[in-house]
Amino acid sequence: xxxxxxxxxxxxxxxxxxxxxxxxxxxxxxxxxxxxxxxxxxxxxxxxxxxxxxxxxxxxxxxxxxxxxxxxxxxxxxxxxxxxxxxxxxxxxxxxxxxxxxxxxxxxxxxxxxxxxxxxxxxxxxxxxxxxxxxxxxxxxxxxxxxxxxxxxxxxxxxxxxxxxxxxxxxxxxxxxxxxxxxxxxxxxxxxxxxxxxxxxxxxxxxxxxxxxxxxxxxxxxxxxxxxxxxxxxxxxxxxxxxxxxxxxxxxxxxxxxxxxxxxxxxxxxxxxxxxxxxxxxxxxxxxxxxxxxxxxxxxx
Numbered sequence: 001x002x003x004x005x006x007x008x009x010x011x012x013x014x015x016x017x018x019x020x021x022x023x024x025x026x027x028x029x030x031x032x033x034x035x036x037x038x039x040x041x042x043x044x045x046x047x048x049x050x051x052x053x054x055x056x057x058x059x060x061x062x063x064x065x066x067x068x069x070x071x072x073x074x075x076x077x078x079x080x081x082x083x084x085x086x087x088x089x090x091x092x093x094x095x096x097x098x099x100x101x102x103x104x105x106x107x108x109x110x111x112x113x114x115x116x117x118x119x120x121x122x123x124x125x126x127x128x129x130x131x132x133x134x135x136x137x138x139x140x141x142x143x144x145x146x147x148x149x150x151x152x153x154x155x156x157x158x159x160x161x162x163x164x165x166x167x168x169x170x171x172x173x174x175x176x177x178x179x180x181x182x183x184x185x186x187x188x189x190x191x192x193x194x195x196x197x198x199x200x201x202x203x204x205x206x207x208x209x210x211x212x213x214x215x216x217x218x219x220x221x222x223x224x225x226x227x228x229x230x231x232x233x234x235x236x237x238x239x240x241x242x243x244x245x246x247x248x249x250x251x252x253x254x255x256x257x258x259x260x261x262x263x264x265x266x267x268x269x270x271x272x273x274x275x276x277x278x279x280x281x282x283x284x285x286x287x288x289x290x291x292x293x294x295x296x297x298x299x300x301x
Contacts, residue, residue, distance in 0.1 A: 060254075061091040065095050067092050073087075129215050249261045249264060
């Protein structure tokens with residue numbers, strides 16, 4: 001309806017335009033404005049459809065909560081006869097009116113790169129942390145083996161009791177009622193012991209895998225990201241930035257052209273350490289590698 005001239009009193013027939021006798025459904029000025037808006041949306045939709053903007057879907061607008069989309073614009077310079085292509089990210093405004101400005105891709109990538117760089121694992125820590133991980137893995141494996149061995153001994157004891165109980169019943173040393181009652185008790189105890197073994201195998205060192213993944217992500221961040229304040233050199237680095245960003249952060253927002261990140265818990269600690277290093281460069285990284293013991297619990301539950 002909003003694209004047909006019939007509704008503004010104009011009929012097209014045989015390649016010619018005629019004034020219709022029926023009344024207009026909408027005003028001509030409104031119709032023109034609608035066509036301009038449709039043309040604008042179609043143009044920008046096609047513009048976005050022909051490009052793969054890697055950072056879309058990652059960030060939300062801090063003001064209205066809507067998503068952040070991207071647009072590509074080409075500027076022609078008559079004097080030098082050249083053209084330049086620029087990519088801008090902006091709020092979709094799908095949640096309502098929003099006053100947040102555009103931000104250039106280079107600016108956004110630079111901020112995202114720096115944010116990831118701030119939680120990258122310092123090179124001097126990598127060897128130490130990997131060594132600690134291997135040490136803890138060995139300790140956990142030893143502890144798991146010991147616990148499983150202990151439970152298996154318990155199973156053997158239960159099986160021996162079941163055999164003894166059966167012999168006693170066959171020798172008529174215990175009646176059927178007493179035999180069944182005791183057998184059920186031992187059988188339930190056996191099931192619980194088997195369940196304990198399964199849980200130990202599954203969860204005995206389950207906390208090490210998240211820690212291992214944390215170290216891997218932090219190392220990848222240090223290798224993939226460029227030094228703080230620089231812009232990515234390759235187009236395909238946008239995908240890497242997005243993937244790493246999703247590993248280190250949980251919520252990303254844009255406000256007044258500033259990127260705001262809520263870091264995940266382990267990376268938030270690295271962020272604090274990075275700030276400490278920046279403010280106190282004289283402090284050795286080795287001293288910051290492990291925080292001093294305080295009143296906090298030794299292990300996080």
